[in-house]
Amino acid sequence: MDPQKTGFDYSTFNPSYFQHLEQRIKDLDALGIQADLILFHPYDSWGFARMGQAMDKHYIQYIVARLASYKNIWWSLANEYDLMAQLGQKPLSAWDFIGKTVHQEDPSGHLLSIHNFYDPPVHKGTTKNWFDYTKPWITHLSIQSDNVFFVPKWLDDFQKPIIFDECRYEGNIEFGWGDNSAKGMVDSFYRIVLRGGYATHGETYIDKPNTTRPIWWAHGGILRGESQKRITYLKQLLATNGFNYVNPMAVQGPHWELAVGESPDKQHVFAYIGDNQPEFEIFDFLPKDNIYSAQVIDTWNMTSTKLNERIDKNHYFHIPRKPYQAILLTKIN
Amino acid sequence: MDPQKTGFDYSTFNPSYFQHLEQRIKDLDALGIQADLILFHPYDSWGFARMGQAMDKHYIQYIVARLASYKNIWWSLANEYDLMAQLGQKPLSAWDFIGKTVHQEDPSGHLLSIHNFYDPPVHKGTTKNWFDYTKPWITHLSIQSDNVFFVPKWLDDFQKPIIFDECRYEGNIEFGWGDNSAKGMVDSFYRIVLRGGYATHGETYIDKPNTTRPIWWAHGGILRGESQKRITYLKQLLATNGFNYVNPMAVQGPHWELAVGESPDKQHVFAYIGDNQPEFEIFDFLPKDNIYSAQVIDTWNMTSTKLNERIDKNHYFHIPRKPYQAILLTKIN
Structure with a gap:
């Protein structure tokens, strides 16, 4: 025109x-x-x-x-x-x-x-x-x-x-x-x-x-x-959960299955699994010596379920196989 | 070592x-x-x-x-x-x-x-x-x-x-x-x-x-x-359906929703919709003057359903909203 x-x-x-x-x-x-x-x-x-x-x-x-x-x-x-x-x-x-x-x-x-x-x-x-x-x-x-x-x-x-x-x-x-x-x-x-x-x-x-x-x-x-x-x-x-902004984590290595961020106060880590289907995980990107409690977030049904395990960087843990889940960690030590 | x-x-x-x-x-x-x-x-x-x-x-x-x-x-x-x-x-x-x-x-x-x-x-x-x-x-x-x-x-x-x-x-x-x-x-x-x-x-x-x-x-x-x-x-x-190999189609333009290939004999076009959810389509990438019959392929349930429309490059057609479908066209003119 x-x-x-x-x-x-x-x-x-x-x-x-x-x-x-x-x-x-x-x-x-x-x-x-x-x-x-x-x-x-x-x-x-x-x-x-x-x-x-x-x-x-x-x-x-x-x-x-x-x-x-x-x-x-x-x-x-x-x-x-x-x-x-x-x-x-x-x-x-x-x-x-x-x-x-x-x-x-x-x-x-x-x-x-x-x-x-x-x-x-x-x-x-x-x-x-x-x-x-x-x-x-x-x-x-x-x-x-x-x-x-x-x-x-x-x-x-x-x-x-x-x-x-x-x-x-x-x-x-x-x-x-x-x-x-x-x-x-x-x-x-x-x-x-x-x-x-x-x-x-x-x-x-x-x-x-x-x-x-x-x-x-x-x-x-x-x-x-x-x-x-x-x-x-x-x-x-x-x-x-203190995420005024998100610091990305796990951006290197074979954790393709995850999108992970940490809260600025470092008290929370939020890991999204999405449509991938791991049945066990090891969050080897977590800070050394930190121990966390965990909730499994069903992002589609909008529910939060306590995971009866302590999470740290050294140990595998089991998660149910279901699409569109996330794991929300809260530091306890 | x-x-x-x-x-x-x-x-x-x-x-x-x-x-x-x-x-x-x-x-x-x-x-x-x-x-x-x-x-x-x-x-x-x-x-x-x-x-x-x-x-x-x-x-x-x-x-x-x-x-x-x-x-x-x-x-x-x-x-x-x-x-x-x-x-x-x-x-x-x-x-x-x-x-x-x-x-x-x-x-x-x-x-x-x-x-x-x-x-x-x-x-x-x-x-x-x-x-x-x-x-x-x-x-x-x-x-x-x-x-x-x-x-x-x-x-x-x-x-x-x-x-x-x-x-x-x-x-x-x-x-x-x-x-x-x-x-x-x-x-x-x-x-x-x-x-x-x-x-x-x-x-x-x-x-x-x-x-x-x-x-x-x-x-x-x-x-x-x-x-x-x-x-x-x-x-x-x-x-x-004659796909000894596949010639890609619709590789330019806004058809992000599709993965499309044509058979070497040009008698068939196979368009995958996947997890996208268009409810209507216009296959403007089809060869001019060609008219096709169509089947809707449910790639997960492995079923094929006849679509009661003739498909060409000029007209919109309706498709059901359902994940993981494909459209298989057969040339009829």
């Missing part, structure tokens, strides 16, 4: 539009929700993806001035910024200026990132299309990927928080990114979070193809899926 | 040992089984991994001369050859000579490859530790990986058959490579095979840790798992 032909005057703002946007950001804040505001995206029918640097700056100065006072604002420079380059909308070289401008204009230093396109045959084995997240004005990684294994490596590489903004959606549509099952979604959350990352949830259930009813992410409202309850249960388990 | 201290005389062979080995290879042939004979490996208590080039050559000349006449012999230069370098047993530079020697000594040109070590945190996102499979004396790729997505890319890169010799095992032990569920194992087989690769099956069920009873791969015999029946069913479906 040629910006000259859309009928939009990019130099003049429509205050009532932005007042409406402010109200919606306030609504989210009242619900306890952070608003990760996307400033540019490639799905553009109005020319906003091709305004050019001068108008981009004008737009950013206006929007940051209006919205930086809201405490629940995060800045996302773009959704799928690299696709915008592929589509000839905005070159890869444009983003450093945009990011620096947001950073300089925002007196409150809100969280700031940029989000990548993802096509597994091209991107599953590489991070080459990611933005350079080492830039000092970027506060965290905002990743689209279903490749949830490498969080500890990426934490080590980038030394910044990692958020999977799109790790697939629970839904029933014809695309890989939107047909994850509830069990698959919960599985991704445990694997991401217990290896030290963060994830966002969304739904893409729809009644039929080419429907006039848009998917949940376009309108919000009631969640119809089954994963959100289990994600809430995980959140509660983390909150009540 | 220092070869000088093991008590073995590497220059003199024990014919009765090799006669025994020949009998076992004959036994396998009588059962219709290929014997992928591993010539070196890093789990060595006898010094055979450190004999040096002269004795390696002597050993290879003897074993190839003895065994090349068996029609079911494949040569695997090593299990986990790169781990042998890490352990100081045999440098990476040793293998080209070994491989060329096998190739030159074998008058029958049996299949010949070499097998890599795999530690997901290091190797899941890279193939850097793979041997250079472009070497002309290598007939196929012999891969250890649970990363079963990239078969079409690797087929394109190497232009040789790709065998996942270890894509994990169905079992219940404490290691990621040996605790796959039956459903996970069947899932890996469909994903590998319908994207154009080959896979081997094995079991690692064991009754308890540190047991005196070795796992199946060490003794063979009765399979106790549930995946082997479904893998046999897949094999039958392939054989009866």
Whole structure:
């Protein structure tokens, strides 16, 4: 879309539009929700993806001035910024200026990132299309990927928080990114979070193809899926066991079956087994001399059962063979 | 283990040992089984991994001369050859000579490859530790990986058959490579095979840790798992529908949910949906103008149900939401 032909005057703002946007950001804040505001995206029918640097700056100065006072604002420079380059909308070289401008204009230093396109045959084995997240004005990684294994490596590489903004959606549509099952979604959350990352949830259930009813992410409202309850249960388990954040453990060696994290106070270790089926384990990655009590967490049925064994780094212990379990350890010595 | 201290005389062979080995290879042939004979490996208590080039050559000349006449012999230069370098047993530079020697000594040109070590945190996102499979004396790729997505890319890169010799095992032990569920194992087989690769099956069920009873791969015999029946069913479906080999399809674009292959005669397309849950599909990767009838394959329950729709590249169709299904198309025009 040629910006000259859309009928939009990019130099003049429509205050009532932005007042409406402010109200919606306030609504989210009242619900306890952070608003990760996307400033540019490639799905553009109005020319906003091709305004050019001068108008981009004008737009950013206006929007940051209006919205930086809201405490629940995060800045996302773009959704799928690299696709915008592929589509000839905005070159890869444009983003450093945009990011620096947001950073300089925002007196409150809100969280700031940029989000990548993802096509597994091209991107599953590489991070080459990611933005350079080492830039000092970027506060965290905002990743689209279903490749949830490498969080500890990426934490080590980038030394910044990692958020999977799109790790697939629970839904029933014809695309890989939107047909994850509830069990698959919960599985991704445990694997991401217990290896030290963060994830966002969304739904893409729809009644039929080419429907006039848009998917949940376009309108919000009631969640119809089954994963959100289990994600809430995980959140509660983390909150009540001192996991203000998660330090990944067991990231080397043959423990492929596990995603493991330790609480910052080192009193708890949370090991997710998922759809693997070991019947005995040895947690040889535990700190020497530590002894723990254990609960078996059924992540799907949201139950916790005491395991009648003391766990340490030296001894095998038995676990029932059942999918989607986790072991939550509490230090007792 | 220092070869000088093991008590073995590497220059003199024990014919009765090799006669025994020949009998076992004959036994396998009588059962219709290929014997992928591993010539070196890093789990060595006898010094055979450190004999040096002269004795390696002597050993290879003897074993190839003895065994090349068996029609079911494949040569695997090593299990986990790169781990042998890490352990100081045999440098990476040793293998080209070994491989060329096998190739030159074998008058029958049996299949010949070499097998890599795999530690997901290091190797899941890279193939850097793979041997250079472009070497002309290598007939196929012999891969250890649970990363079963990239078969079409690797087929394109190497232009040789790709065998996942270890894509994990169905079992219940404490290691990621040996605790796959039956459903996970069947899932890996469909994903590998319908994207154009080959896979081997094995079991690692064991009754308890540190047991005196070795796992199946060490003794063979009765399979106790549930995946082997479904893998046999897949094999039958392939054989009866013209899939002498599989040409991967739908390897670009948003069809993450599928693993799809076409039969060489182009009369059949086999699309695996797995644990994804689309309720409608559009197979926009099908050849233009082709029309197909369809069966829904329940890969776990091993049933086939006719789908009362004609499938082509232009129209959506409905499928029931159920895990581990596949769609088998038969061309009707």
